[in-house]
Amino acid sequence: MSQSAIAAVTHHEVVMEASPYAMDKKKLGMWVFIVSDACSFAAFLFAYGYMRVGAPVWGTPFGFSSILNGVVMTAVLLSSSLTMLAATHASQTGEKASAGKWLGITMLLGTIFAALHLREWFKLIAEGWRLFYNPAGGAAQFGAAFFSVTGLHLTHVVTGVIVLAFIARGYRQGRYDETHVETAGLYWHFVDLVWMFVFPLMYLMNAH
């Protein structure tokens, strides 16, 4: 816990005793954020569902290749959750080196996920998909739904990778401690969890 004491000292609350009710505020804050962010995703997915139900014909454009790509992405993201877990564990048992290594791998996997996803995007755009146009026939809003929902998730992934990079750096330099790693982990798992909703709803349900 020695780092946290240092961390505490760098904050002007130090002259008052830590609250007896205190749990780690970063962690609590992250949980609260996750609750709120989940609502935002829910709103997006609700909009998607509402449009889908409302549309007379909702196209199912995704063929085998897209689904396969999606499955690979899913596998990558899931395993990144595992490596994140390993990183958290290592940091808690004080194995800084391996924690850093696992963080690195997690970032790598996250990047791969993003790359695969962007490839999918560019493929669709090349095929003529737009926010307002659907070359495969069916509801014109398919593009709007797909790009906005997956785009929001992609933003989360990219943000996550960047955050992890900062955490890893700070952690190596001893500015951050295992609680930072764990908090970042919470976020990462959440993004993973969201994908578990996005993938079936956006891909599987739209596969022909």
Place this chain on the structure above:
Amino acid sequence: MAGKIFAVVVALITIVTAYCVIAHVWWMPVDISVHGPKIDHQIEETVLVAGLLFIAGQVVLAAFVFLYGGARNRIKQIPGGAKPLIVFAFLLVGTEIVALSFIGSKAWGAVYFEAPDPASMRVDVQAGQFAYYFRYPGPDGKFGSLHPDLINEGNQNYFGLDTDHDADAKDDIVTAELAIPVNKPILLTLHSKDVGHSFYARELRIQQDFVPGLNIPVHFTATQTGRFEIVCTQLCGLGHYNMKAYLSVLSPSDFDDWLRKQASMQ
């Protein structure tokens, strides 16, 4: 002192308000629809229920403020503490609520759950910035299909009818005023060509939004002849306050004459 003034002020406000409601200083206009009385009744019920709560609340508040100002009273809580309050709230308000919902659902159902009379006269309503237009099927009893791309208000094609090619559309009668025969079931279909609008006829006790992309049925039967206003109550743009049409409820014979006259002008 302040307490006494407060009590008096609150009491006065309560009395004036109650008077205005009871004396119907401003009140609903004559009701000309078959379902209307149910809604009026429901409003009166609610006035009674809510009114009593309003008066009770303000009076008790005023009374306590009147009585317990200053430092001379022995502090004590009401007997039984909060329990009686909670019980009161749940029992009294709860029952009122349940009662209102039950009676209310009847009135609501009368407007929305009863299927329209199959013999109803059908009229199409097109709302747009900032006017209503009405369409009668004409002799063939069929409405021509709508082609949004043909809508051109400059040529008075408000519905987008293809009168050149569409036989059903040829004899459709489009009017700027909603005329209906008295005591005949009417079935309106509301559609908006641009943004959200609303169909508010106070005397019919009907308010229903137009939602772009939806066809919304409204059915009613008018019981009195006369000329009334239909106004828009859904913010639709700069001319919102100017968006209205007239509803004339006519005797069957007058209505036929009117319709013939309109047909001749198409």
Place this chain on the structure above:
Amino acid sequence: MKAQLRIAAFTLSLLLVALAFIRSAPTVGASATGQIVGTIKLDGQAPHLKPIDMSKDPACAQANGGAPVAAENVVVGANGGLANVVVYISQGLAGNEGAISSQPATIDQRGCKYVPHVVALNVGQHMTVLNSDKTAHNIHPQPSPTGGNGQWNKSQTAGAGPIDVAWANQEVAIPVKCNIHPWMRAYIAVVKGPFGVSNDTGSFRMDNVPPGTYTLTAWQETFGTQTQVVTVATGKPATSDFTFKAK
């Protein structure tokens, strides 16, 4: 009643045409200038136009005595003369447009109609919009998105002051509508150089046309455009008549 209105509209459009002449006076070039006159006719039966029901707004209905009002998409006068046709020089003027009149063109909203129904003016010439009605209007010109003239939409309540506008680019013709009274429709023809608008007898007149050979274009809101080549010399007015075929 209707007749009176027609007469009113007629005299007014005459007045305006006259005004146009007076205004175009300053466009006299250094050289002496010629004149183009002509008549525009409609060949065939004028299409049936549904009379306008203004009962939506009592103020409008009253202004027209409660009777349905004739639409103005096609106005055919005595012996087939076609009114509200804009005639302008579409080719051959080559920068010799002459000065723009400092007098503003005027369009009035009276009886919930635009008077005149078609107004022509020069690029950059000012235009005054009046409201003589006891009700509010909104003036909403809808130039083509590509034409370079911006669209705008302003209300003009009863008794509100005039609105002054000018147009930056040639466009024949900009439709104008009033959303509060959807039946209202006017056209603004923004042209370079001399122009004329046909009156109820179908005759038009273009003054101060520099001598030369030109392509004339006549535009009517329903029947579209026609062109003719005409040569103008000083002294005697050149004549060019147009005939639109009824659809």
Place this chain on the structure above:
Amino acid sequence: MFAATAEKNIFLGVKIMPATAAQAAVHHAPPQGFIRKYIFSVDHKVIGIQYLTMSLVAVFVGMALSWAMRIHLAWPDAHIPLLGWLSPSGAPGGLMTPEYYLSLMTMHGTIMAFFVLTAAPLAGFGNFILPIQVGAADMAFPRLNMSSFWVTLVGFILACATFFIPDGPPLSGWTAYAPLSAVGSVAGPGQGWGQNLWGLSIVCFCIASLLGALNFIVTTLDLRTKGMTLPRLPLSTWGWFIDAWVSLLAFAVLLPTCLLLVLDRLAGTSFFIPSGLVINDQLQPHSGGSPLLFQHLFWFFGHPEVYIIILPAFGIVSHIMPTFIRKPLVGGWKVITFAEVAVGTLSFVVWGHHMFVSGMSPFMAMVFSVPTLFITIPSVIAVLVWVFSLYHANIRFDTPLLFSLGFVSLFISGGIGGFFLAQPSTDSYLHATSFVVGHFHFTMGLSAIFATLAGFYYWFPKMFGRMMNEKLGKVHFWLSFVLVYCVFMTMHLTGFAGAVRRYSALVDDFMVPLIPANKFMTIAALLLGATQFIFLFNAIWSRFKGPKAPNNPWDATTLEWDTTSPPPFDNFGGRQITVYHGPMEYDGEASVMQTSPAESVAGT
């Protein structure tokens, strides 16, 4: 275990390692320099005051807009030179155009609902008071806190900026119903960049509110000092805490809604725009969207929003009353808090009552009607608690209490209207009439304003170290109280005659007879507005010239009164605070500070 180690570390840090202690002292020292101290300050007290100042500006702007609207309604031909100067196109020669009226209406709603009623009671007072009340030195995330304020301010500036763009502010109302708000400038003046700026402004406000809510929740749970168990939390803190949860969930939905709206406007998507729309004879390119989707998403936020506005008011009033009636509330902290939790929870399942006539399934209307009616039960319980707590009290009629009593009266009157609007059958007549306008001005508008004013008079001494003028305060209250009823009760009543809201002029045959009533309301509204300048003067004058305030001018018991006025940078001057009592230790003249070990005096 964590806490224990933390304590140990601190203990070591302070006792044995002088270096760390010195370092701590340095870190604890307040920031130097004007900018860091008053502008980009991370101090929750400064941020709270910044929020309140912004809201004060906003409320007077909003009020001025309502003045212009009211004048136009009563005297449609009135020329208001100032308006003509502000917007030559919107009000040529000062004569307001219908579109400008709607623009003013839209911005009145937006500014009041977001930048006044949401910002002041929660973000303003919450920021200043909550950390002190739980015995913390600052919010959990001070930098985050600072950023929330600045993002809010950006939102406010964007909102105000709409007045200065050529087309003026949007005219689609604060609810911005699609497709009117989604199709762009073709729908009317202000629907171009005005609506875009509006959307961005709301997006900013959402983000700021979410960060703020997160901060409040963590602060309340995490930074409570020794002995500050949840039951001992002051009721105001309870209000803010519950409110933070509601806004955390509600704004999380408004944010995506606004984003989708902006996408529809700028990126050509069709979430909210159906096929085949013909606007001004132009066929719109969009296809397939649903206006009802927007309404569902908006009101899923929109209804909790009105409780986001009113819950802090509940808290503030429940906190102020015991101090001035010198006895605990009936049922102690439990009942009122339960009521607040119930209201907050139910508020998420009633949004459909805004859509009874919107084309939503009539069955859904009845489904939504029932919880809407049931939400009155906790509300009634709260009211009963406030009213019956006055029984056998020793009421001290200082201005804060007067405004609290005013709040209760207004909340009763407003709540009554709810019975009419919660039932589809009655709502179908009263929907979109001035009855609704009167109803929400009573419940969320003026109730919240009265509670905010009560809080302002109550905490002013703590915030600025000076007392406000009591006489002016009372004048302010009496005039406001009476005039508020004159304006908004009349609105309720004319609503029965079907007076349609959001009309820029009363031209319909059945509206014309209501013009006298509107003249009356306008005059009352003008006076009501004028009255607020008494308050403004009082606040500014007292800020500099008011008598010095003692630490605890009201014989209150909560932590904020156990420190200097204004409190030092770390709130308690480094003292270790320990709490022994609940917040309502009153028995007539006797009262016990939460921090005093003395034994309890409160009966219940």
